[in-house]
Amino acid sequence: MLLPLQQDAPLLHDIASVPSDQNRLDLWWLGQSGFLIKWADHSFLFDPYLSDSLTKKYATTDKPHVRMTARCLDPAHLTGLTLVTASHLHTDHLDAETLIPIAHSHPGLPLFLPGPIIPDAQARLGDAPFTYLPLTHGQRHQEKDWSIEGVAAAHNDLKTDDQGRHHYIGFILRCGPFTLYHSGDTLWHDGLIETLRPFGCDLMLLPINGNKPERRVAGNLNGTEAAALAKACRARLVVPCHYDMFEFNTVTPEEFQHACARLHQPHRILQNGEKLTLFRQTDASVVAPCLPR
Template identity: 40%
Template sequence: MTVRARWLGQAGFWLTATGPGGAAHLLVDPYLSDSLARKYAGTTFPHVRMLPPPVTTADLPPLCAVLSSHAHTDHMDPDTLVPLMAAQPELRLACPRAVLDQALRRSRAPRSRLDALADGDRVDYGPFTVTALPAAHEERVRDSRGDDHFLGYVVEVAGTRVYHSGDCVPWDGQIERLAALDIDVALLPVNGRDAHRLAHGVPGNFDFAEAVALCAAAGIGTLVPHHWGMFAFNTVDPATFDLDAAARRGVTVRVPRHDGTLDLTVTR
């Protein structure tokens, strides 16, 4: 069985596992609209897309599930989720339990179709096994029950383990948790962070060096850097990625192209 990831822009990925029985599909954090440009028109950060959505919801095949890592619109977009959930009545949506109410509103799907997850929860979607982990979008945020508002997901399929951190910076215990999961590929946001963006409501993520350091320390051999190239105020130039420094630390960097597909298949 082969495992491929198609980059949909920002943190969005379309994972496909193909074997003798056919193909199975899963989305993570799809943002396939221009809803943020309308929402933030005329503000300091107008959220104008640098590139158009590579697909529409109508282009997508039947999906096993959609994973949303948190409730920011570029990760849980109503203009993507509502038509998608309506068009595929068996489709399931996974989200952090702490933001279940937002997911219900954003998707307009019944509660029975949503899987509200917390740290350590596991769920199967066809051939994909998904495990939830905490994320720190500049910081870990928990509700009154201790559930994280921001999650990452480890997706295991056909022996390949892919970690999508959601929006994230390094957090205490992260390296140990990831090392124990024997992850093959990390999909990490590398647009960085600064006080100016944070002051205007835009918390940040790893920078490229931090993403490489996490992979090297956790024994993750392949890094796919994302969350760049969508909004001019919140991107980074991929030409600045120090691929040689990553290689010296034992990390292979595979820089995705907009709407490009990467083969992530691992043979153990």
């Protein structure tokens, strides 16, 4: 099994030791599509999967979810969260064993998710004391110094309810001088570039495990597509995700790396539990360079 670069107490210490600075943003990859982002006095948790619930659920089926990378931390030990997201209903993005401990340590914590899935999410999470906040494409929740906005995702289609609300979404997070895009699970679809390019994203977090119907799972961007989407949207940096979690549904990041190199797209490959830091220069509106690894 792969081991996180940082795990448990050392990872929690690294998270807690980050200074509060509006011109600095820190991010940790927690595995699959899970990321923790710290900026100023805020902590934003995106689509965490920090349990073995799927491994247990599918252990005796013809689609075993054999975990490849050890869990980097116990979700009950996270503190000071500002929000958490669930981009759609699939358990590796909306996991009761991850989210219920978080809710009990953060009563009233905002959970941003697609409106049509809220009844199913509430049934899954029981009496977990979240504040459920729906988002759909183009809908923004604004706070004093940060905002989060929904972006339609195709997993595999742009599924909507009878009110036109999307079942699968990504998120644009704006915090101080930084703009980030977390795609959730998505394929490339019409209008995605036109939606994303005006945001001028400093960082895009994109899946690379691809779309293979023989797996009997909904698909995602592959490595080449993720690199091309970041380039088309003029992202200053792109980080891949959604791999190295389950043996039946993973890839290596080499295709993504080669495509980024060919397109001259700045990128960074993270290990589970690794930190990425971006700085906003106080005298310029650019992110300090981050070299690919």
